[in-house]
Amino acid sequence: MNMKKDIILSGVGGQGILSIATVIGKAALEDNLHLKQAEVHGMSQRGGDVQSNLRLSTEPIFSDLIPKGECDLILSLEPMEALRYLPWLSPEGWVVTNSAPFVNIPDYPPVEEVLEELRVVKNVVVLDCDAAARSAGSPRGANMILLGAAATALSDILDPKKLKDGIAAVFSRKGSAVVEANLAAFEAGFELSKK
Amino acid sequence: MTEKHLLLGDEALALGALHAGLSGVYAYPGTPSTEITEFIQNHPLTLERGIHSDWCANEKTAMEAALGVSYAGKRALVCMKHVGMNVCADAFVNSAVTGANGGLVIAACDDPSQHSSQNEQDSRFYADFAMMPCFEPSNQQEAYDMTREAFEYSEANHIPVLVRLTTRMAHSRAEVRTIEGGPICQNEMHFPSEDRARFWVTLPGISKVRIKELAEDQYKFRRDSEESADNLLVDGPDHSLGIVTCGIAFNYLMENFPSGCPYPVLKVTRYPFPVALLKKMTASCGTILVVEEGQPLIEERLRGLLYDEFKGNGFVRVKGRLDGTLPRTGELNPDLLRAALGMEPLQVFQAAKTTVPRPPALCQGCGHRDFYTALNNVLRKYEGSRVFGDIGCYTLGYMPPFHAIHSCVEMGASLTMAIGAANSGVWPSVGVIGDSTFTHSGMTGLLDAVNSGADITLCISDNLTTGMTGGQDSAGTGKLEAICEAIGVAPEHIRTIIPLPKNYPEMERVIEEEINYHGVSVVVCRRECIQTAKRHAASAKAK
Numbered sequence: 001m002n003m004k005k006d007i008i009l010s011g012v013g014g015q016g017i018l019s020i021a022t023v024i025g026k027a028a029l030e031d032n033l034h035l036k037q038a039e040v041h042g043m044s045q046r047g048g049d050v051q052s053n054l055r056l057s058t059e060p061i062f063s064d065l066i067p068k069g070e071c072d073l074i075l076s077l078e079p080m081e082a083l084r085y086l087p088w089l090s091p092e093g094w095v096v097t098n099s100a101p102f103v104n105i106p107d108y109p110p111v112e113e114v115l116e117e118l119r120v121v122k123n124v125v126v127l128d129c130d131a132a133a134r135s136a137g138s139p140r141g142a143n144m145i146l147l148g149a150a151a152t153a154l155s156d157i158l159d160p161k162k163l164k165d166g167i168a169a170v171f172s173r174k175g176s177a178v179v180e181a182n183l184a185a186f187e188a189g190f191e192l193s194k195k
Numbered sequence: 196m197t198e199k200h201l202l203l204g205d206e207a208l209a210l211g212a213l214h215a216g217l218s219g220v221y222a223y224p225g226t227p228s229t230e231i232t233e234f235i236q237n238h239p240l241t242l243e244r245g246i247h248s249d250w251c252a253n254e255k256t257a258m259e260a261a262l263g264v265s266y267a268g269k270r271a272l273v274c275m276k277h278v279g280m281n282v283c284a285d286a287f288v289n290s291a292v293t294g295a296n297g298g299l300v301i302a303a304c305d306d307p308s309q310h311s312s313q314n315e316q317d318s319r320f321y322a323d324f325a326m327m328p329c330f331e332p333s334n335q336q337e338a339y340d341m342t343r344e345a346f347e348y349s350e351a352n353h354i355p356v357l358v359r360l361t362t363r364m365a366h367s368r369a370e371v372r373t374i375e376g377g378p379i380c381q382n383e384m385h386f387p388s389e390d391r392a393r394f395w396v397t398l399p400g401i402s403k404v405r406i407k408e409l410a411e412d413q414y415k416f417r418r419d420s421e422e423s424a425d426n427l428l429v430d431g432p433d434h435s436l437g438i439v440t441c442g443i444a445f446n447y448l449m450e451n452f453p454s455g456c457p458y459p460v461l462k463v464t465r466y467p468f469p470v471a472l473l474k475k476m477t478a479s480c481g482t483i484l485v486v487e488e489g490q491p492l493i494e495e496r497l498r499g500l501l502y503d504e505f506k507g508n509g510f511v512r513v514k515g516r517l518d519g520t521l522p523r524t525g526e527l528n529p530d531l532l533r534a535a536l537g538m539e540p541l542q543v544f545q546a547a548k549t550t551v552p553r554p555p556a557l558c559q560g561c562g563h564r565d566f567y568t569a570l571n572n573v574l575r576k577y578e579g580s581r582v583f584g585d586i587g588c589y590t591l592g593y594m595p596p597f598h599a600i601h602s603c604v605e606m607g608a609s610l611t612m613a614i615g616a617a618n619s620g621v622w623p624s625v626g627v628i629g630d631s632t633f634t635h636s637g638m639t640g641l642l643d644a645v646n647s648g649a650d651i652t653l654c655i656s657d658n659l660t661t662g663m664t665g666g667q668d669s670a671g672t673g674k675l676e677a678i679c680e681a682i683g684v685a686p687e688h689i690r691t692i693i694p695l696p697k698n699y700p701e702m703e704r705v706i707e708e709e710i711n712y713h714g715v716s717v718v719v720c721r722r723e724c725i726q727t728a729k730r731h732a733a734s735a736k737a738k
Binding site: 012013025026029034035036037038039040041046047048049053059061062063064065066067068069070080081083084086087088089090091104105107108109113114117120121 | 199201203226227229230310311363364366367368369370443445446447449450451453528529530533540541542543544545546547548549550551552553554555556557558588591665
């Protein structure tokens with residue numbers, strides 16, 4: 001059966017969206033899915049808004065960029081950065097986002113207004129990944145909390161187990177403690193998203 | 196044996212070069228090209244075969260060194276961002292005149308929409324006027340395959356080949372199948388053959404002969420383009436429109452037609468432009484849409500100069516960036532193609548109301564911040580002062596809260612513009628340049644300043660790295676004061692300060708003294724980039 005999943009990963013430069021992309025990419029490649037992943041390098045990484053377009057499909061993929069209205073999942077480490085990509089979201093698409101704002105600009109809008117506007121989306125999961133990472137004992141694991149929280153939305157194309165294998169493969173060179181911490185964060189995010 | 200990798204377009208190109216038997220990569224970092232060289236630097240084959248991969252001082256020295264490799268009969272790759280082509284243009288254009296001996300490939304990464312650049316110039320124009328073939332892969336697999344092909348073609352035809360990528364290809368990952376087990380060993384050193392050796396001396400009497408040959412070669416290059424599988428004409432049932440796509444524009448078109456495009460499509464990934472294939476298309480299509488990721492090079496040719504005057508060129512209607520079917524500037528995407536083809540947009544959600552822009556900024560704790568604070572405090576005392584900035588992270592000193600620079604043009608323009616402004620009566624006339632930019636293109640300007648006794652103050656904000664592109668080695672590290680002294684700046688007017696808040700009083704005193712000196716002075720403001728400092732601390736801890 002033909003199946004595709006178009007994902008926009010978003011956040012602020014330095015938050016670690018690329019490691020989420022690397023884990024999904026690793027899992028997808030092992031699963032023999034086609035994949036394209038457009039990243040942002042260079043000047044914008046200096047605290048600006050960053051995004052990565054990640055496309056998975058059972059069929060060959062043409063464009064590196066996701067068309068507007070076609071995105072199946074916005075996965076964001078920052079709530080306002082999730083909203084930035086609304087024009088790309090499909091009507092049935094999911095938004096899974098961290099609720100903790102990253103305020104490095106003087107005119108950041110009131111966070112409750114940001115969270116309120118996210119409600120225009122039918123399928124939305126908002127959780128405080130920063131706090132969840134701290135209580136999971138992995139303070140730098142907010143990105144893996146987020147990935148865990150998105151595992152359900154991804155499950156029709158990627159088995160959550162494959163994502164865990166991906167985490168193990170990607171972090172293995174940093175030692176087993178780092179792998180365990182990231183897996184724990186993933187599990188914690190997965191459980192939280194079910195609540 | 197084939198192997199599957201997940202690679203950036205940059206990395207696919209790099210691996211293609213390695214598998215083609217590369218002897219050396221020569222480059223200066225620049226987004227979106229940096230990862231080509233970094234991939235080669237970190238690849239096990241590089242160490243194993245002793246492949247040269249150190250960074251060069253600038254794109255011109257890189258291009259010239261690579262030409263030397265080619266002269267010696269070996270294969271070389273030169274990499275740069277599009278504006279680097281301007282820096283190496285003299286060497287690049289004349290490398291078509293000398294021709295190549297060992298395979299010589301130049302990789303230029305263009306940045307339409309200017310994600311990290313001061314303009315969006317299209318490197319295909321350089322290949323065109325240098326009369327050099329240009330390959331423009333449309334996906335990561337082609338980036339690998341066509342780079343290998345480019346080395347073969349370069350050697351067989353005694354001509355360097357330009358490979359052009361754009362940001363979305365350079366920085367997007369996809370699966371690439373590579374071919375191991377081919378002739379991937381380094382080729383042997385061999386000098387140019389007897390009949391071609393003289394072409395390496397471009398005295399007019401000799402190069403006239405060569406340029407005639409090069410002009411003749413254009414027919415062969417074009418025929419090769421037309422016959423190559425890299426350029427493909429695919430028919431469709433609806434001949435009311437024919438579509439020409441260049442490079443990755445093909446993907447944006449096909450994204451809208453998952454089960455095949457109804458119109459004939461000419462997919463171009465190789466130049467000189469395959470005119471014979473276009474003729475086949477225009478035999479049945481009266482309207483041609485040209486889709487180019489970059490400037491309208493082919494579209495302009497197709498229209499001709501008098502197109503608007505005569506309401507057409509008499510044989511075909513041309514649509515594209517020049518008639519508003521597509522935007523005149525900026526990168527393409529699937530949505531722009533939909534609109535150009537009159538298809539309904541897919542978008543359902545409007546842009547959110549509560550989002551605000553989040554521009555990049557200097558990192559918290561960055562030495563450039565402390566330098567600008569001190570400089571601003573001093574210059575507040577002088578009316579009419581001007582600060583000429585340069586290319587690097589520190590260009591962000593233009594942004595609030597600093598508003599510290601008045602210009603930024605291209606690599607090295609800070610101090611030379613400061614000279615011109617000082618000559619015109621501006622005082623204080625201050626240049627601000629980074630350490631890597633200074634050794635890239637600032638040293639010759641400093642010699643001008645010394646020789647003319649210009650009344651300028653040059654501040655070198657030295658973070659011991661090439662910061663903006665991710666922390667590559669900087670050519671002048673540990674040598675800046677010695678370089679300035681050797682160029683002729685008086686030693687007592689070469690001052691070094693450490694940019695930290697606790698040092699503001701001393702920093703301000705030194706900057707003020709050197710501004711008040713009516714001659715050339717250099718203030719080196721030195722503290723390691725906090726990004727590389729963090730990395731160094733982490734790797735020291737790991738050991």
